[in-house]
Amino acid sequence: MLTNLSRGQHVGTRDVILDAAATVIRTRGMANATTREIAKAAGYSEATLYKHFTGKVELLVAVLRERSPGFAHLARAMGDDDADLTTGLTAIATAAIAFYTDNFPMLASIFSDPSILAAHNAGLREVGAGPHRVNEAVVDYLRHHQERGTIRRDADLYAAAGLLVGACFQHAFLGHMNWSDRRPDREAAAGFAAMTTAALR
Amino acid sequence: MLTNLSRGQHVGTRDVILDAAATVIRTRGMANATTREIAKAAGYSEATLYKHFTGKVELLVAVLRERSPGFAHLARAMGDDDADLTTGLTAIATAAIAFYTDNFPMLASIFSDPSILAAHNAGLREVGAGPHRVNEAVVDYLRHHQERGTIRRDADLYAAAGLLVGACFQHAFLGHMNWSDRRPDREAAAGFAAMTTAALR
DNA sequence: GTCTATACGCGGATAGAC
């Protein structure tokens, strides 16, 4: 997801507020992401927040939609489908683990308030975006390989993508739960990729 | 996780409060799970809550640890390792999807408040419990099959368990995000199990 | 566009009676 900054546009008050809100959510949690805290972090008064957003829910939903860093990097890993299948899947898994590790807390937080969850889902559906896009992109990646004969004809690509992406998703989750015996990220990514490859040929 | 009810013990005030809190969290979200709401749902005054728990965090953490229904059913699916591998994994995947679908909102909610997350993790570590236990149990299940020769000797069981359980975990998550093109639970479970089996032989 | 000041209800928590 591109920020206005990376598009080279003017960075307005709205962007400063969104950045500040994202920071507060990441560091103190959604429960402590109050209008007071966000305003203080942004260097503006609370009243200014309400000039740029109709209310708190709209602000938070905007943060969720416009401040999900790392997705571009993940997409780049999937554009590269010339490499060996296992190598490519390892790169995808590594990027996916990093992406989900960064974004899991913010993503999970929206479940704490049904009104935010509903607004967020509605907003995503309108523009056709959402977390399932990662799975769909992996399916496309696998289809390219299948067309070149690297993957067997009758393989269930949907299930395979679900296994790989889901494993990365849960690995990131377990990382936040401080599971000490968990494998390091790179090792886990390689293992997931190797097993997925084994299932596909 | 057994409740006092299923152990046949007396159902005291504490249990009533925990049940009420779990209901409020599930229906209104963690953000709206106030002491007022919980007390009203339990049929007791707020003051009574504070006679049974030192504070709100302790109450919520107790709910998370003692009100995770369906885990027993999931465990049962894994005890049955006499069946064909794909059949067994399908049963496990089906139970896992149901389990995560039920518990994801409550589990995800704890990320909204770092103090609750920390207290929850500390509590789990003390008794050696946690979400990773599901993965470990699947590894054990796979090892039994490996010892009987149903799975190849050099298979990475840890990665395989991560793929299957992770896929179910994320499938449940996507379900809550209202992804319309998502496969039905049973179909998804069968697909995940079949692909995992393919990777293991 | 941004500020200061303020309204007002809600949430966590406790004192003390029964």
Place this chain on the structure above:
DNA sequence: GTCTATCCGCGTATAGAC
């Protein structure tokens, strides 16, 4: 063990001046 009554700070939101 449970209740009623109450405290006090916090959080959202707005009015109105500059």
